[in-house]
Amino acid sequence: MTSSLASRSEFSTNEVAPTGASSSSSEPSGFHKTPPVGISSCGFCHHRSPLRFNPHPPPPPIPPILSLPNSTFCKLFAFTGERLRMGGKKFGVLLCAEDSDFVKKMYGGYFGVFVKMLAEEGETWDLYRVACGEFPDDDEVESYDGFVISGSSRDAHGNDAWICRLLTLLTKLDSLKKKVLGICFGHQILSRALGGKSGRAITGWDIGIRTVHLSSSSKIFSSLKIPALLSIYEIHRDEVWELPPKAELIAWSEKTGVEMFKYGDHIMGIQGHPEYTKDILLNLIDRLVKLNFILDSETEDLKAKVLAREPDREAWRRLCLNFLKGGL
Template sequence: MKEGGERRYALLLAAKDSEYVTKMYDGYYNVFVQAFGTRARESARNLLWTPSFMPSFRRSGREGEWRWDVSIRKVMIMEDLLQCTSTFGALEDIPQCAMIIECHQDEVWEVPFGAKVLAYSEKTGVEMFCVGEHILGIQGHPEYTKDILYNLIDRLVSNESIGRKFSEDAKAQVEAVEPDTKFWELLCKSFLKRR
């Protein structure tokens, strides 16, 4: 990209819009714009929408555990994030840990060649990583709100992907803990708006 050129972004969405998200947000695209866009029109123009699963980690990283993880997880931030000032320049007060919504069926265990791990949890050694200044990977969902997560839990029960007891435990944990939404939104916006 030429200096001063327009930045373009790609989002990877591994799920179709649910009826709930369509009704409440007019689709996941708007969930992302609401969380990370400063102006919807600017975000829409610069965002390339990729509504399909691309198995990039299977080529160069390693993943495992195809069981559902539905929770708000405590993620420990590594010092490498503090040293990425060119990538995350707008961040000033970086916490040692941050809570994030998780709802997925696989875990990334190893990052692709050239990637740097930026955060981990007691569940996995890779919760967030970057590849230079071009790729930011987060295993959680900084764009999700609790209402979206509750709806996902209900959908997973109705299609028998998870059991009733699992869903009750997940909802109780989600009710008891708040995600650090502001931190994750600031981190993602800082990455997207860097120069």
């Protein structure tokens, strides 16, 4: 099937400096020292609403990772913007942070990272930069089959205007029983929207590859024949403190008590980053050092551990795909 993407007039914005109302990428929540400015003067981007409907946008260069000759992704999609149009099922990415220059160059932004992992032929994927005040219209929400909430540099327990608006949207998505997958910050904000609590992790930052224990009682794992232990990239200093009422704890680790939870059959949160690649995590470690969140002396050990192991990316991909699109 032939596919195309409608791009924005502003596909790439300059990376924001790490001060004031700045942003970095979808790093872990609690990443910035200062609160963001109001939505009306967003420090993340230069516009408020999605511009994916612009009929005459200049096409941006295809990111090198997506232009590889043997890339299955490339055979299915032409990545030239912020909307993947193919008809069929329709999904939205609620992006909660700004793309770093590295991720924009290598993957076309975090939207490209999520689309590469989750999109399949015959689907439409839209991007909403919710940290900039870009949200789907109320009458649009019902047309979506599901949403993915990204990580963020902000605190899921904060009360920034866009976070409060996001909480309202998530409450609506719950009432409509829409499929929603939350990653890192997305995992935490989902918990909060449903009545749970999150905050700073008592044990501090978790950076690297973490082995996660999956609940043997959860049908979501047994039906896919997924092993009881899976490794995943982690980079966060916040965590879910208390699950929402009626939520099911389905994974934990020695570091974090709530690595995954499920709420009904339509909502799932993952504290780690199944979408991350090794180079993304290594770049984020460098950024944490520059922003003085970790010591330069820690980087060698952190990077060595990242380089020494591989996460179970394919198992996480199957899990996420089956949750969003299957009957799990």
